[in-house]
Amino acid sequence: MAAVATGNVSTTPNGNTWHAQYPELGTGPAPIEPYISQEYFELERERIFRKVWLNVGREEEIPKPGDYLVKDLPVCNTSILVVRGKDGRVRAFHNVCSHRSNKVVWDQQGSCQTFACKFHGWTYNLEGQLSFVPDEKSFFDLKKGGLGLTAVTADTWQGFIFIHLDPQPTETLSEYLGELGKRLTEYPFTEYSATRFVWQTELRTNWKLIKDAFQEAYHVAFVHKRSIPDAVTSKENPFCHALDIKLYPHHRSLSLYGNPAHKPTPIEALAYRFGNLILRNEYSTQHLPPGVNPTKSQSWSLDLNVIFPNFFVDVTEGTYFTYNIWPMAVDRTLWEVRAYYPQAQSAGQRFSQEYSKVFFRDALMEDANTLEATQSVLASGAKAHFILQDQELLIRHDHKVHEDFVGFYRQGQR
């Protein structure tokens, strides 16, 4: 049974607020301080980003042995080299030479048989082992066996490559993704990943502000009044109240309403005749796994899935998209957006994917503009708190999970 918006009150199927399902989170204001505090930022680096599984790519980016990608992670003061070995396995290493710590691989992706450091020619194989040292006899008792690239733990889930900086993570990737991971297990990620559109931008904003913007649909009626006038809002549901919200220990999910009476624009109607669009598609409850569109609503558009700390995997029929949100400084963040579509089989499909992609991208430009504006006044001292309503529960949960890891407000520390 779907959630119903009645007047001013948001209700779940049994008539309560979503917050009522998670009373331990409370309903009070949430502090702004974590978004502007340098001290908090340093603690996030140590206590979040070194302690969790982080998505750094997908297997299609490195399909063959010798293929590699590099993910610079300034939040962890490192750069990660991800490489498919001769045995087909995906491994990850700190991109740091054992000699004098030069960055070994300077490009973002490629394919090779060995990695040679540009500084003194130290050479590593695809398994990260040190295979050659020029002028080796000038070293003292050099034991090449122990001087390979320093490995980081790597694993894959549904084609997504994750790394963990702890050599012995307390949870496997599967355990970390938990119930949300299981919910998404049968979603056709690989089929939909044949086509990939990728954008990057650096924003003058705290990384959590970007997350917040995409963890609620309250903004849609205002921020997207031009681009999305009626696809996810209606007279019955003017504020895009969620169909479903689920909070997990670290992660969370929101099932987004879609207006079945949406009126397509002329180009949208044309594009839809040739392929699925991000907010308009043919879907059947048989094709998508039970965990997607969990209320099996006919008024559904997509599911928003947030994998802590910084990875969004938002899914619908025929396409999905991801955000990776990388902190660089307390007020600077690299935001990567990827939109995935199946292999276009025809020009018509190619055109429809392009329309869907442009629509999505332009709507994101509406979201992004509020972010730097907010950050510019966030440290004014004018306000100390965010006020969060029932539909902003995901933001409240995120505050809680950050605090679980960072412990900024714990007894005796503040």
Add this chain to the structure above:
Amino acid sequence: MPERQLPESFADLEPLVAWALETERERTRKRLSSSMDEIQAFYNAIFPRMETVLNYLNQFPLQAMPVDAQRLLYLTLSLAEVSMAVELFKQPSVPDGYDLTRFVPVHK
């Protein structure tokens, strides 16, 4: 007389060939540097032909399209690029929007 750039049956669209751009970056740049009149003129010329254009292009495998058909495909991608501007924003850029040129495509 300049050489025909598009397939012969679409000679009427030859004046639009400046919109036949291969990459998203180029198409976005053209959209942002065009006036609304120019964008509207492009839309008015190509939109009524789109069924015919797409049915024509659908006969070719995407990976092995003749060059003139490929240019015609790029025209349709430019239509997608300006679709929001024409139908919803009534201006070339996203109103109250983030600078599109800062949102950098890594893909073509």
